[in-house]
Amino acid sequence: xxxxxxxxxxxxxxxxxxxxxxxxxxxxxxxxxxxxxxxxxxxxxxxxxxxxxxxxxxxxxxxxxxxx
Numbered sequence: 364x365x366x367x368x369x370x371x372x373x374x375x376x377x378x379x380x381x382x383x384x385x386x387x388x389x390x391x392x393x394x395x396x397x398x399x400x401x402x403x404x405x406x407x408x409x410x411x412x413x414x415x416x417x418x419x420x421x422x423x424x425x426x427x428x429x430x431x
């Protein structure tokens with residue numbers, strides 16, 4: 364019993380390929396400021412982390428409460 368469906372892919376060994384199809388990557392030409400935005404975002408998250416470390420140290424006296 365065989366079914367002829369266009370969504371099935373048969374490998375060279377006669378087995379059905381059950382893996383999903385890969386989508387084609389898309390390149391957005393007008394998005395040229397990605398590196399600058401990534402650097403700003405990483406810097407902002409680093410500042411949030413440093414401020415949270417300082418707040419936890421001043422409020423509990425420990426760098427990571429419960430561990431150090």
